[in-house]
Amino acid sequence: MRLNYPSNVKVVKVPCTGRVDMLLILKAFESGVDGVYVAGCMEGECHYLRGNLRARRRVEQVKKLLDEVGLGGERVEMFNMSASQGQRFAQFAREMTERIRSLGPSPAKKNKEVLP
Amino acid sequence: MKTNSRIEKLLGQGAFVVTSECGPPRGADPEVIRRKGELLRGVVDAVNVTDNQTSVVRMSSLSAAVILKGMGLEPVLQMVCRDRNRIALQSDLLGAGALGISNVLCLSGDHQKFGDHPQAKNVYDIDSIQLIQTVCRMRDEGKFLGGEEIKGKPALFVGAAANPFADPFEIRAARLGKKVKAGCEFVQTQCIYNIERFRRWMEMVRERGLHERCAILAGVTPFKTAGMANYMKKNVPGMDVPDEMISRMKGVPKEKQAEEGIRICVETIAELREIPGVRGIHLMAIEWEDRVAEIVKAAGLLPRPE
Amino acid sequence: MIVGNRKEFGEILEKLGTARRVLVLGCNECVTVCGVGGEREVGVLASELRLYWQKEGQDFAVKEHTLERQCDYEYIDAIRPLTGEYDVILSMACGAGVQYVAEAYKPRLVIPAVNTTFLGVTLEQGVWSERCQGCGSCIVDMTGGVCPIARCAKSLLNGPCGGSSGGKCEIDRDTDCAWQLIVDRLTESGQMERYEEIQPVKDWRTGRDGGPRKRVREDLKL
Numbered sequence: 259m260r261l262n263y264p265s266n267v268k269v270v271k272v273p274c275t276g277r278v279d280m281l282l283i284l285k286a287f288e289s290g291v292d293g294v295y296v297a298g299c300m301e302g303e304c305h306y307l308r309g310n311l312r313a314r315r316r317v318e319q320v321k322k323l324l325d326e327v328g329l330g331g332e333r334v335e336m337f338n339m340s341a342s343q344g345q346r347f348a349q350f351a352r353e354m355t356e357r358i359r360s361l362g363p364s365p366a367k368k369n370k371e372v373l374p
Numbered sequence: 375m376k377t378n379s380r381i382e383k384l385l386g387q388g389a390f391v392v393t394s395e396c397g398p399p400r401g402a403d404p405e406v407i408r409r410k411g412e413l414l415r416g417v418v419d420a421v422n423v424t425d426n427q428t429s430v431v432r433m434s435s436l437s438a439a440v441i442l443k444g445m446g447l448e449p450v451l452q453m454v455c456r457d458r459n460r461i462a463l464q465s466d467l468l469g470a471g472a473l474g475i476s477n478v479l480c481l482s483g484d485h486q487k488f489g490d491h492p493q494a495k496n497v498y499d500i501d502s503i504q505l506i507q508t509v510c511r512m513r514d515e516g517k518f519l520g521g522e523e524i525k526g527k528p529a530l531f532v533g534a535a536a537n538p539f540a541d542p543f544e545i546r547a548a549r550l551g552k553k554v555k556a557g558c559e560f561v562q563t564q565c566i567y568n569i570e571r572f573r574r575w576m577e578m579v580r581e582r583g584l585h586e587r588c589a590i591l592a593g594v595t596p597f598k599t600a601g602m603a604n605y606m607k608k609n610v611p612g613m614d615v616p617d618e619m620i621s622r623m624k625g626v627p628k629e630k631q632a633e634e635g636i637r638i639c640v641e642t643i644a645e646l647r648e649i650p651g652v653r654g655i656h657l658m659a660i661e662w663e664d665r666v667a668e669i670v671k672a673a674g675l676l677p678r679p680e
Numbered sequence: 681m682i683v684g685n686r687k688e689f690g691e692i693l694e695k696l697g698t699a700r701r702v703l704v705l706g707c708n709e710c711v712t713v714c715g716v717g718g719e720r721e722v723g724v725l726a727s728e729l730r731l732y733w734q735k736e737g738q739d740f741a742v743k744e745h746t747l748e749r750q751c752d753y754e755y756i757d758a759i760r761p762l763t764g765e766y767d768v769i770l771s772m773a774c775g776a777g778v779q780y781v782a783e784a785y786k787p788r789l790v791i792p793a794v795n796t797t798f799l800g801v802t803l804e805q806g807v808w809s810e811r812c813q814g815c816g817s818c819i820v821d822m823t824g825g826v827c828p829i830a831r832c833a834k835s836l837l838n839g840p841c842g843g844s845s846g847g848k849c850e851i852d853r854d855t856d857c858a859w860q861l862i863v864d865r866l867t868e869s870g871q872m873e874r875y876e877e878i879q880p881v882k883d884w885r886t887g888r889d890g891g892p893r894k895r896v897r898e899d900l901k902l
Contacts, residue, residue: 281720284727288734323724326689327732366734456834460881482841485833487851496834503838504881519881537842542863545840545875552838552878564842611843611850 276309391654429489454483471528510557585651706746717772750777816886824865
């Protein structure tokens with residue numbers, strides 16, 4: 259199965275989405291990304307029982323933070339899929355890419371920390 | 375007699391006492407109190423004056439009580455522990471004594487969350503049982519809580535509230551016991567709709583012999599509408615409204631619900647009078663003072679003794 | 681432990697005003713345990729500030745640092761060289777920590793990022809509950825190990841009031857009635873006779889009402 263998905267998606271592998279902390283997502287935005295999505299296993303099928311459920315709550319929290327700082331919570335999302343669902347993976351990659359493209363580049367790119 | 379209280383006198387004579395209630399207005403107009411007072415004249419033995427009930431700001435209970443007193447009515451000054459510390463409470467007790475008030479009802483008070491100033495800081499320096507102790511100490515020992523002697527003791531007949539329907543049920547009589555031990559001489563109960571449960575509570579009260587040391591005045595409130603019955607059941611904590619009551623109210627057309635509410639109230643009074651240890655009725659006709667005379671009359675409790 | 685809530689980001693921004701050189705200062709004690717002002721929360725707040733000012737296209741410097749404690753002078757003093765580089769210190773400690781930092785670095789502006797709420801316990805991961813109001817004279821031996829001052833909405837020493845219903849407080853159905861808990865515990869431990877005793881009026885002088893409190897242990901002084 260050779261599926262295409264948008265080349266702008268950079269995959270960061272984690273052992274389980276339960277590893278994804280809020281800070282990890284925020285740091286990605288600080289480094290200049292336009293959007294982040296977390297691709298977890300199907301709910302109820304977490305090898306570590308509740309890793310993907312925790313990840314979803316954290317993503318929800320990051321949405322709130324991004325709304326507060328004015329980047330917009332829609333720049334972050336949580337998707338669930340199983341390892342065998344390559345089609346679904348590609349589909350979410352396209353969906354998220356389209357969403358971010360319509361939102362435009364992250365406004366947090368304008369300036370970097372410059373004061374010493 | 376410890377005081378000039380009409381309630382104390384009537385209870386001493388073995389009369390079945392009737393008290394009612396008058397909520398002060400949300401303004402400075404004394405006529406509101408006078409109008410309500412006029413409706414109750416000769417109909418009840420004493421009138422409770424509520425103290426910022428449900429934590430809504432109203433004319434102070436002491437002022438309203440003085441207005442009623444001036445009309446020749448017998449006020450029962452309600453005092454809650456929510457808004458005043460022991461300094462202010464004792465000061466107002468002295469004031470009440472000076473102004474000829476003879477009855478005080480000691481309450482904790484509703485939490486301010488329910489009122490029009492939920493942002494307020496509450497006080498609760500002392501609680502209702504400790505307030506009973508305070509009044510008794512001032513009256514009987516002539517001493518302030520701080521130990522100093524009082525010159526001119528306030529002669530107040532001391533009452534409290536009792537809720538037979540709140541939880542935990544098993545300690546409800548024990549809690550009344552603490553109030554009696556603190557010096558409470560009469561209690562007015564929460565509105566009674568579940569007579570069976572009230573009977574069980576009264577059994578517990580009699581087992582402890584509390585009815586002999588403290589006069590129990592059974593609380594009743596007529597429903598104005600089926601909606602009010604439903605609201606009280608669902609939204610008033612510590613209120614027990616059986617489903618039969620609600621279906622009975624719902625069973626009559628809207629324009630006849632008030633009459634039905636009054637009929638239920640009169641029937642309830644008749645049943646309560648039969649319960650050993652019940653020494654009177656406390657009729658809380660909330661913003662319905664104009665119907666009190668009718669209810670008391672229908673209950674066969676008129677005329678009131680001198 | 682001392683429990684708090686993070687202030688809303690908008691309020692923090694407003695308090696910062698025009699300051700753009702910010703030292704976000706965490707504390708490794710209570711506020712770390714209750715997830716409000718430890719190293720991780722410092723990271724999140726600092727990240728929020730960076731993203732916000734990046735978006736606004738402004739120059740800024742946000743430094744993250746977490747002290748072992750903000751309620752001990754030695755730890756606070758250790759970062760003196762660092763503080764010189766920033767306009768404000770945004771403290772994520774409890775109210776005690778914020779004040780001690782402010783005292784140590786006056787006249788530098790110290791801004792609280794946390795609302796200190798109560799002395800409490802962890803009920804479960806992510807859930808905390810109030811237990812103590814520091815009244816200065818503990819009576820929980822009388823009340824089945826449940827404090828009526830901290831846990832009854834009216835602080836009744838002789839409760840429960842008439843608003844106790846189904847084990848819950850009248851103020852809100854999610855709040856346990858402290859006096860229901862007390863009666864349950866006294867019943868379970870066969871101490872219901874304690875319930876019959878009237879708790880006397882409390883002497884509040886040992887509490888906040890007696891004025892700000894101070895404790896001195898001569899034997900511990902250096």
